[in-house]
Amino acid sequence: xxxxxxxxxxxxxxxxxxxxxxxxxxxxxxxxxxxxxxxxxxxxxxxxxxxxxxxxxxxxxxxxxxxxxxxxxxxxxxxxxxxxxxxxxxxxxxxxxxxxxxxxxxxxxxxxxxxxxxxxxxxxxxxxxxxxxxxxxxxxxxxxxxxxxxxxxxxxxxxxxxxxxxxxxxxxxxxxxxxxxxxxxxxxxxxxxxxxxxxxxxxxxxxxxxxxxxxxxxxxxxxxxxxxxxxxxxxxxxxxx
Amino acid sequence: xxxxxxxxxxxxxxxxxxxxxxxxxxxxxxxxxxxxxxxxxxxxxxxxxxxxxxxxxxxxxxxxxxxxxxxxxxxxxxxxxxxxxxxxxxxxxxxxxxxxxxxxxxxxxxxxxxxxxxxxxxxxxxxxxxxxxxxxxxxxxxxxxxxxxxxxxxxxxxxxxxxxxxxxxxxxxxxxxxxxxxxxxxxxxxxxxxxxxxxxxxxxxxxxxxxxxxxxxxxxxxxxxxxxxxxxxxxxxxxxx
DNA sequence: GCAAAAGTGTTGGAAATACACCCATGT
DNA sequence: ACATGGGTGTATTTCCAACACTTTTGC
Numbered sequence: 001x002x003x004x005x006x007x008x009x010x011x012x013x014x015x016x017x018x019x020x021x022x023x024x025x026x027x028x029x030x031x032x033x034x035x036x037x038x039x040x041x042x043x044x045x046x047x048x049x050x051x052x053x054x055x056x057x058x059x060x061x062x063x064x065x066x067x068x069x070x071x072x073x074x075x076x077x078x079x080x081x082x083x084x085x086x087x088x089x090x091x092x093x094x095x096x097x098x099x100x101x102x103x104x105x106x107x108x109x110x111x112x113x114x115x116x117x118x119x120x121x122x123x124x125x126x127x128x129x130x131x132x133x134x135x136x137x138x139x140x141x142x143x144x145x146x147x148x149x150x151x152x153x154x155x156x157x158x159x160x161x162x163x164x165x166x167x168x169x170x171x172x173x174x175x176x177x178x179x180x181x182x183x184x185x186x187x188x189x190x191x192x193x194x195x196x197x198x199x200x201x202x203x204x205x206x207x208x209x210x211x212x213x214x215x216x217x218x219x220x221x222x223x224x225x226x227x228x229x230x231x232x233x234x235x236x237x238x239x240x241x
Numbered sequence: 242x243x244x245x246x247x248x249x250x251x252x253x254x255x256x257x258x259x260x261x262x263x264x265x266x267x268x269x270x271x272x273x274x275x276x277x278x279x280x281x282x283x284x285x286x287x288x289x290x291x292x293x294x295x296x297x298x299x300x301x302x303x304x305x306x307x308x309x310x311x312x313x314x315x316x317x318x319x320x321x322x323x324x325x326x327x328x329x330x331x332x333x334x335x336x337x338x339x340x341x342x343x344x345x346x347x348x349x350x351x352x353x354x355x356x357x358x359x360x361x362x363x364x365x366x367x368x369x370x371x372x373x374x375x376x377x378x379x380x381x382x383x384x385x386x387x388x389x390x391x392x393x394x395x396x397x398x399x400x401x402x403x404x405x406x407x408x409x410x411x412x413x414x415x416x417x418x419x420x421x422x423x424x425x426x427x428x429x430x431x432x433x434x435x436x437x438x439x440x441x442x443x444x445x446x447x448x449x450x451x452x453x454x455x456x457x458x459x460x461x462x463x464x465x466x467x468x469x470x471x472x473x474x475x476x477x478x479x480x481x482x
Numbered sequence: 483g484c485a486a487a488a489g490t491g492t493t494g495g496a497a498a499t500a501c502a503c504c505c506a507t508g509t
Numbered sequence: 510a511c512a513t514g515g516g517t518g519t520a521t522t523t524c525c526a527a528c529a530c531t532t533t534t535g536c
Contacts, residue, residue: 014289014290014343014344015343015344017303018266018303018344018346022264022265022266023306024266024267024304024306025259025265026265026267026336026347048255049255062258062259063265063336063347065264065265065345066338066345067338068336068337068338069334069335069336069337069347070336090333090334092331093310093331093334093349094310095267095304095309095310095311095349096309096310097307097308097309102255102256103255103256103259104306104307105259106267106304106310108334108336173488174488174489175487175488190526190527190528191487191488191489192489192490192491192527192528193525193526193527195489195490196491197525210534213535214486214487214534214535215485215486215487215534215535215536216485216486216487216488216533216534216535217486217487217488217489217532217533217534217535218487218488218533218534219487219488219489220488220489240524240525414515415515415516416514416515431499431500431501432514432515432516433500433501433516433517433518434498434499434500436516436517437498438498451506451507452515454508455507455508455513455514456507456508456509456512456513456514457506457507457508457512457513457514457515458505458506458507458508458513458514458515458516459506459507459514459515460514460515460516461515461516481497481498483536484535484536485534485535485536486533486534486535486536487532487533487534488531488532488533488534489530489531489532489533490529490530490531490532491528491529492527492528493526493527493528494525494526494527495524495525495526495527496523496524496525496526497522497523497524497525498521498522498523498524499520499521499522499523500519500520500521500522501518501519501520501521502517502518502519503516503517503518504515504516504517505514505515505516505517506513506514506515506516507512507513507514507515508511508512508513509510509511509512509513
């Protein structure tokens with residue numbers, strides 16, 4: 001790095017270095033989590049690349065020269081699934097030299113949670129569909145590593161913020177909510193303590209409705225009070241299970 | 242994105258897209274925290290770029306085509322400061338379109354903690370020196386945003402892992418340790434409860450030495466028992482101040 | 483009436499907090 | 510002797526974990 005020690009880099013010197021750095025391509029990969037049948041799911045497609053034919057892959061693509069990273073992530077999610085109107089959050093950037101078999105590609109991983117029932121997939125190319133997270137073994141590229149990292153982050157974030165609700169229907173029972181937390185965190189929780197904790201937070205609105213078509217006593221339905229949550233300065237003290 | 246819906250991308254189609262993505266350059270910026278005179282510090286240099294002449298900047302440079310991201314971060318830190326043998330951790334990737342005035346440059350931020358006393362800077366080009374974190378106002382590029390993000394992450398991580406010790410001399414008093422936590426977290430802590438907490442973790446080794454040259458009763462010196470910490474399966478339950 | 487899950491309170495232990503006095507050193 | 514920060518213990522409160530029985534519905 002010749003220019004590293006110069007006091008002021010000229011535009012020209014910088015351009016020369018940029019050309020060298022330009023040999024690195026940039027992509028985004030989306031790890032989309034959902035929740036259905038009491039299991040945590042992830043959206044995968046069959047790999048684009050011949051070398052990984054048959055393997056499953058995250059929803060990814062190259063970043064365009066004139067779009068921001070977040071923008072790229074939303075575009076790719078929309079292109080691959082037809083969906084918009086979800087939160088995407090950056091997880092980590094992966095840039096090992098050999099991670100892509102053809103080119104040097106650095107990828108920024110994004111993570112999202114969507115409600116499987118609510119957001120029906122509109123595009124199903126490349127065999128896009130939901131996979132149980134615990135059925136995932138090998139994947140294309142280093143996507144298994146990216147997936148594992150994203151899942152760990154999800155587990156961490158779901159303890160700190162009320163993200164889980166975006167995975168549930170608008171109306172949900174406490175049992176569904178608990179199932180969700182148990183699935184994401186991969187733990188068993190005490191029902192009474194779980195209820196106590198959520199009721200004490202006071203962000204659940206009792207809808208005075210109950211489940212139907214269950215072969216047992218129906219549970220009451222609730223929705224999450226996003227308005228109150230926003231107003232209370234994000235006063236979510238975290239979940240310590 | 243023409244190829245997005247094809248089932249299998251050929252190498253050639255992919256190459257075409259890569260060329261377009263190649264117009265994006267990739268850099269790494271290091272946010273190096275230190276601790277001295279009971280204040281949290283950060284290492285900055287004068288900006289390389291003419292447009293930002295006079296402004297302070299993080300330690301950054303472009304990523305070489307044949308090096309990994311972590312590798313680049315370590316190289317840049319070494320080049321800019323002469324230092325190695327520190328932990329670097331990725332923080333976030335910043336890719337807004339206008340963030341660099343000349344080119345499209347996406348940057349991966351890394352964060353590190355170094356011991357100011359222990360690691361004397363060997364290179365001082367571009368006016369490299371330590372700045373009080375609370376004296377930082379505007380910076381070159383979007384580096385203020387990157388800095389703020391890194392500081393928030395530091396505050397979060399220091400509650401979860403025993404990172405702080407890398408900012409202190411090998412031998413430190415409990416007062417120094419408490420000052421460190423107070424500086425990073427920007428809070429006041431109760432001395433007795435602080436001691437209780439750290440002693441109960443049992444990761445401090447009493448060196449049977451005391452401070453010298455202090456105009457008051459000298460404090461005992463300790464070091465952090467990294468071996469025990471590693472062995473105990475990272476049994477750090479976090480710090481809840 | 484039976485199976486299956488909903489709903490509900492209490493108690494004991496652990497951890498966090500608040501708080502005040504004596505001690506060792508340098509000047 | 511005095512100024513400065515080091516070192517220590519206890520009482521209170523708060524939070525978390527463990528735990529069992531009754532209720533409601535579908536079949």
